[in-house]
Amino acid sequence: MIEVIWHGRGGQGAFTAARLLGAAWCAEDGRYALAFPSFGPERRGAPMRAFTKLSTAPVGDRSASARGNVVVYLDETLFAPGFEAELASGGTVLVNSERAFDDARVHVIDANGISQAVLGRAIPNTALLAALLPLVPGLSRESLVAAVRSNMPARLQDKNIAVIDTVLAAREGEAL
Amino acid sequence: MSDYSEGKGLRIPRLRTDALEPGDYADSTCFPAGWLAETNAGWRLKRPVIDAETCAGCLQCYLYCPDGAIRKTHTDDVAVFVDVDFCKGCGICKTVCAFGSISMVDEGEAKKTDAARAAARGEGERA
Amino acid sequence: MSEKKFLSGDEAFAEGVRLARPQVISAYPITPQTVVVERLSEMVERGDLDADYLHVESEHSALSAAIGAAAAGARAFTATSSQGLLYMAECLTYAAGGRFPIVMMNANRSTCLPWNIYGDQRDSLSLLDHGWIQVYAENAQEALDLALMAYRLGEDARVRTPVMVCLDGFALTHTYETVDVPSPAEADAFLPPYETSNRFDFEHPVSIGYTAGPAYNRYYKQREHLDMLAAAQVVDEVEGEFARTIGRAYPGVVDAWHCEDAEEIVVTLGSIAGEVRDVASRLRAAGRKVGVLRIRYLRPLPGPEIVAAVSGARAVAVLEKDVSFGAEGTVFTNVNSALHRAGCPVPTRNFIGGLGGDDITEGQVMQIFDALHQVAGSDAARVPDVTFLNIADQGGER
Numbered sequence: 001m002i003e004v005i006w007h008g009r010g011g012q013g014a015f016t017a018a019r020l021l022g023a024a025w026c027a028e029d030g031r032y033a034l035a036f037p038s039f040g041p042e043r044r045g046a047p048m049r050a051f052t053k054l055s056t057a058p059v060g061d062r063s064a065s066a067r068g069n070v071v072v073y074l075d076e077t078l079f080a081p082g083f084e085a086e087l088a089s090g091g092t093v094l095v096n097s098e099r100a101f102d103d104a105r106v107h108v109i110d111a112n113g114i115s116q117a118v119l120g121r122a123i124p125n126t127a128l129l130a131a132l133l134p135l136v137p138g139l140s141r142e143s144l145v146a147a148v149r150s151n152m153p154a155r156l157q158d159k160n161i162a163v164i165d166t167v168l169a170a171r172e173g174e175a176l
Numbered sequence: 177m178s179d180y181s182e183g184k185g186l187r188i189p190r191l192r193t194d195a196l197e198p199g200d201y202a203d204s205t206c207f208p209a210g211w212l213a214e215t216n217a218g219w220r221l222k223r224p225v226i227d228a229e230t231c232a233g234c235l236q237c238y239l240y241c242p243d244g245a246i247r248k249t250h251t252d253d254v255a256v257f258v259d260v261d262f263c264k265g266c267g268i269c270k271t272v273c274a275f276g277s278i279s280m281v282d283e284g285e286a287k288k289t290d291a292a293r294a295a296a297r298g299e300g301e302r303a
Numbered sequence: 304m305s306e307k308k309f310l311s312g313d314e315a316f317a318e319g320v321r322l323a324r325p326q327v328i329s330a331y332p333i334t335p336q337t338v339v340v341e342r343l344s345e346m347v348e349r350g351d352l353d354a355d356y357l358h359v360e361s362e363h364s365a366l367s368a369a370i371g372a373a374a375a376g377a378r379a380f381t382a383t384s385s386q387g388l389l390y391m392a393e394c395l396t397y398a399a400g401g402r403f404p405i406v407m408m409n410a411n412r413s414t415c416l417p418w419n420i421y422g423d424q425r426d427s428l429s430l431l432d433h434g435w436i437q438v439y440a441e442n443a444q445e446a447l448d449l450a451l452m453a454y455r456l457g458e459d460a461r462v463r464t465p466v467m468v469c470l471d472g473f474a475l476t477h478t479y480e481t482v483d484v485p486s487p488a489e490a491d492a493f494l495p496p497y498e499t500s501n502r503f504d505f506e507h508p509v510s511i512g513y514t515a516g517p518a519y520n521r522y523y524k525q526r527e528h529l530d531m532l533a534a535a536q537v538v539d540e541v542e543g544e545f546a547r548t549i550g551r552a553y554p555g556v557v558d559a560w561h562c563e564d565a566e567e568i569v570v571t572l573g574s575i576a577g578e579v580r581d582v583a584s585r586l587r588a589a590g591r592k593v594g595v596l597r598i599r600y601l602r603p604l605p606g607p608e609i610v611a612a613v614s615g616a617r618a619v620a621v622l623e624k625d626v627s628f629g630a631e632g633t634v635f636t637n638v639n640s641a642l643h644r645a646g647c648p649v650p651t652r653n654f655i656g657g658l659g660g661d662d663i664t665e666g667q668v669m670q671i672f673d674a675l676h677q678v679a680g681s682d683a684a685r686v687p688d689v690t691f692l693n694i695a696d697q698g699g700e701r
Contacts, residue, residue, distance in 0.1 A: 019479050023309035026481040035309075036478040039335075039421060039660065058442075060577030062474045063662045151309060198522035203530075204402040204463065204501040205515070205523070209508035 002136060003065040005086060006050040008074035010042050013125030016152070017072075018050035020129055023147035024139055025054045031138075034059045047078055054136070070094060070135050074111070074124050092135050096124045107135065109167065118163045126160040130167035141168055188247070188259060191215055212261065216243075220265030222280035228254035231277040237269035305485045305549075312475035313338035315443035315482045316382075316408050316468070319450025321352045322490035323406070325380040327372035329357040329365045334420045335472040336384040336410040343380075354380075362387035366394035366407070373403035374511055376502035378454065381405065384472060385412035388426045392433065398465045399434025399527065401512055402501055404457030405465040406450065407435075411573065411624070412472040413659045421660020422472030423624035424573065428601075428633040434527055436466040436534055437602040439572040441558075443482045446470050448551060451485075455494050455541045462534045463501065464527070471574040471624075473660065485549050493548040535603045556605035558597040561587065562612040565594025567675035570613065570638055571622040572598040575663055579622065582668040593672055601634065606641035614647045617679035620671050624657035631689050650678050656692030667692050 004021060008014030015037040022033035031054070038049040053059045067088040073079040076097045083093060087105070095101070096111040109131040111124030126148070133139050141164065148160050192211040201207055226237075233255030238246045245262035246269060249255060258269075270278040310318065317339050320328075328347070330340040346352040355372075359365045362383050369379040383391060388409055398405050409427050413419040427437060436457065440446040446468065453466035470476050485493075503509045515523055539555050546552040560580055562568055569579050576597040583593045596612045598605065613619045619642075623634040630636065635653035642649060654671050656663045674686045687697060 019309065022479055023481075026307070026309060032481065033309075034478055034480050036473075039473040039477060041420075058577065059480075060579075060581035061665060062478055062574055062578065063664060147309070198519075198526075202519070202522035202526045205400060205513050206402075206501045206503070206509050206511045207513070209510050211510075 001059065002054040002069045003067070003088070004052040004054070004132070004136070005065050005068035005071045006052070006074065007072065007078045008048060008050070008125075009044075009078070010046045010048055011044040012074045013123050014048060014072075014074050015050040017074075017125035017129045018052045020126070020144070020147045020151055021052045021132065021136075021139075022054070023151050024129075024143040025052075025136075027143040027146055028138075031056055032058050034062060036062070038064065047075075054138075067091070070132065072128055072132070073097075074128060094128060094131055094135065096128060107131070111167075114166055114170075115163055118166055119159050126163045127167050130164040131171070133168065134171070141165075189261065191261065215261045216264070220260075220263060220283050222265045222267065223260065223283050223286045224258050224263065224265070224267065224269050224278045225281050225286070226254065226256060226258065227277045227279070230275050231255060232275050234274065236272045236274065237278060240268050240272045242266065242268060305483050305489060308482050308484050309479055310443055310482045310484075311338065311477050311479050312440070312443045312446050312470045313410070313477065314342055315447040315484075316450050316470065317342035317346070318482070318484050319447035320380050320406075320408075321346050322485060322487060323380070323451050323454050323494055324352070324378065324491075324496075325354050325406075325454075326377040327355050327357065327369065327379045328381070329359050329368035329372070329379070330381050331359055331362050331365045331383070331387060333362070333384045333387040333410075333412075335412060335422070335476040336382045336387070336408065338476065339382045339408055339410075362390040363394060366391045366398060366405070369405045369407075370394060370398050370401065370403055373398070373405050374401065374502060375504065376497070376499060378458075378497040379403075379405045380407070382408040382410070384410035385414055385420075385426045388430065389414065392430060395430060395433040395435060395465075397512070400523065402463040402527075403465060404454070404463055404497075404499075406453040406457060407465065407467050408446075408450070409467050409469045410472045410476045411439075411469050417659075419659040420472075422474055422476075423658045423660065424469070424471070425625040425658075427467060427469045428623070428625045429627075431602055431633065431637075434464065434531070435602065436462075436464055436531065436600065437469060438466065438600045439469045439471075439598065440475060441574055441576050441597065443475065443478070443480050444551075445553070446475065447482055447484065448545065448549070448553070451490060451494055451549075452541050452545055452553075454497070455544070456534060456537055458497055458499070459534075459537050459541070462530055462537050463499075464531055464534060469573065475574040483551075489549055493545055531603045535600070535605060535608075538600060554599075555608065556598075556600040556603070557608045557612060558599055559608075559612040560595040560597070562594035562596055563615070564592055565615070566592040566617045567620075567672060567679055568594040568596055568613050568616045568618075569620045569622055569668070569671055569675070570596045570598065570609070570634070572601065572634065573624070575622065575624070575657065578663065578665060579668050582665050582672065586669075586672055591672070591676075593675075598634065601637065604637055604641060606644065609638055609641045610645040610647050613642070613649060614645070616649050618675040618683075619649050619651045620654055620675050621651065622654045622656065622663075622668075622671060624655070624663075626655050626658075626689075635689070650683060652678055652686050653689040654692055655689065658691075661693055663692060 006014040022035035034053045111127035112122040347356040372379040457466040542553040621635040623632045
């Protein structure tokens with residue numbers, strides 16, 4: 001099972017990203033996912049968490065993940081020393097940041113910059129979702145796009161797919 | 177029993193006399209309307225009698241009767257009649273009648289009149 | 304053709320209700336049920352569902368309106384949770400005694416005080432005796448399917464009883480997973496329109512919802528009881544028909560996992576069952592003979608099925624998210640009653656957890672299986688009858 005923990009602030013779309021990841025994973029038959037937010041009252045700007053559990057068998061444990069194979073920070077201010085406590089062994093971290101960190105486990109992407117450029121607003125969730133592609137085996141651009149198409153409001157779909165493609169094109173450039 | 181129910185399509189509640197088994201009724205609290213478990217007229221000492229000649233059909237008695245025992249006839253000869261299976265003989269109908277068309281008559285006398293009328297129709301035994 | 308969607312339990316249930324084509328929906332929103340009624344009101348607004356949607360002023364009115372609709376012959380739906388369900392309690396017996404097969408979704412949530420919006424099962428379990436069939440879903444797919452099956456079951460002429468479908472608050476209502484949504488044609492093939500003689504209109508005047516005194520009352524109550532018992536058999540028929548028309552099979556009033564050769568069995572209900580099975584399958588892989596019995600229908604009480612599943616075990620635990628204060632867990636009482644009636648001597652222990660949304664961890668489930676191992680062995684006296692999970696001090700001797 002692959003467990004992804006999302007850290008964000010209310011309004012950044014962390015739970016939407018968690019949900020899209022689960023939907024994208026389940027595009028293929030024989031795959032199972034759970035996606036859920038940290039339960040309870042919500043407030044814009046307040047720190048919150050969301051969880052995605054990906055598996056090839058039905059997922060029985062509906063508890064919040066204690067450790068993630070991937071831990072995503074939609075807001076850099078939430079990424080703090082001690083993050084290892086939540087990281088499974090061999091796990092990776094993805095941070096929405098303009099700067100690099102001197103830690104091989106920590107990947108960064110300027111999701112605010114990309115979403116600001118493409119969407120006109122700093123809603124970083126789909127940029128981070130696209131940046132997960134190389135970190136979560138078994139995901140494809142097509143499955144992400146299909147998840148956006150079937151789970152986001154129609155008026156947001158094309159722009160968010162453009163965000164995904166912008167991230168993937170940039171990553172391809174880096175790889176070359 | 178009133179004369180007005182016959183042939184008029186009116187649904188006048190009647191005492192149900194055939195025995196019921198629990199299986200006939202206990203499967204829901206829903207039962208065909210129009211049946212009385214028992215009549216409710218035993219304590220009546222006076223019975224209202226409506227004078228068809230002077231009744232104006234204003235329906236005040238129909239509206240005021242606390243037991244809903246005054247019913248529309250849906251005929252041209254008189255607007256309302258008294259369902260004597262329900263009437264308790266309280267006399268409110270007589271009080272509200274603006275035309276003096278309702279008189280309260282002695283129940284014993286009225287029963288004799290009923291019996292005589294029934295006998296004339298050949299129903300003497302059942303009255 | 305059915306359609307695969309990624310939905311929360313609430314959303315999946317709303318899809319099931321849409322497919323059941325209720326004519327009247329009356330509801331009052333309460334966390335964590337709110338999403339169900341929001342989705343249904345959107346469906347009605349868009350025209351995806353041809354129903355009268357009544358946004359009433361309270362839960363008491365929500366069920367009252369559903370009863371009125373059912374008395375007029377309509378298929379009716381309502382949903383609630385927690386204090387809302389308790390506020391409905393008066394009307395529960397009207398619906399059951401009037402034999403109106405309303406379907407209600409209850410999002411299982413803690414009851415106050417202290418105020419708490421999170422999931423446990425004290426709300427519905429405290430109302431087991433009000434004449435409603437109670438069924439507990441494990442996942443979003445089962446929740447959707449139960450919305451359809453509940454109508455078919457409750458409306459069956461042999462049953463004519465309202466059905467409460469319970470979904471664990473948040474763990475099920477707010478968790479997204481893949482759900483197969485049947486097409487309207489498939490759903491229609493499974494669930495015919497509601498027909499009943501238990502209704503009134505101007506053409507068929509009836510006396511409805513009347514009084515029955517001491518001379519008659521017992522007959523009504525016995526019929527309610529016997530018809531509810533008969534529902535257990537009808538569950539199997541309804542699920543057979545569901546498998547035939549929709550293509551998904553369900554195991555009847557209980558869901559037994561490796562109970563046939565199990566020495567230690569955990570009995571539970573609702574969405575925690577998946578986690579208990581996960582732990583049990585790891586123990587199985589390590590050679591422990593363990594089983595899991597998920598109670599799906601708690602009313603009618605699946606006594607014979609519980610006995611059949613656990614009578615070969617050496618120790619049985621009942622894991623539940625409620626307590627009947629001053630007694631024990633309500634499910635524990637019910638399971639013990641079934642075992643006692645059958646003369647089944649297997650020792651039982653009660654584990655109460657998840658209260659007010661507390662997480663029941665895999666570690667705690669492991670502790671329960673280990674405690675059962677003690678009960679089955681020579682250390683039975685060291686495991687108390689009732690244990691509160693995740694609390695160090697278990698209180699006094701009694």
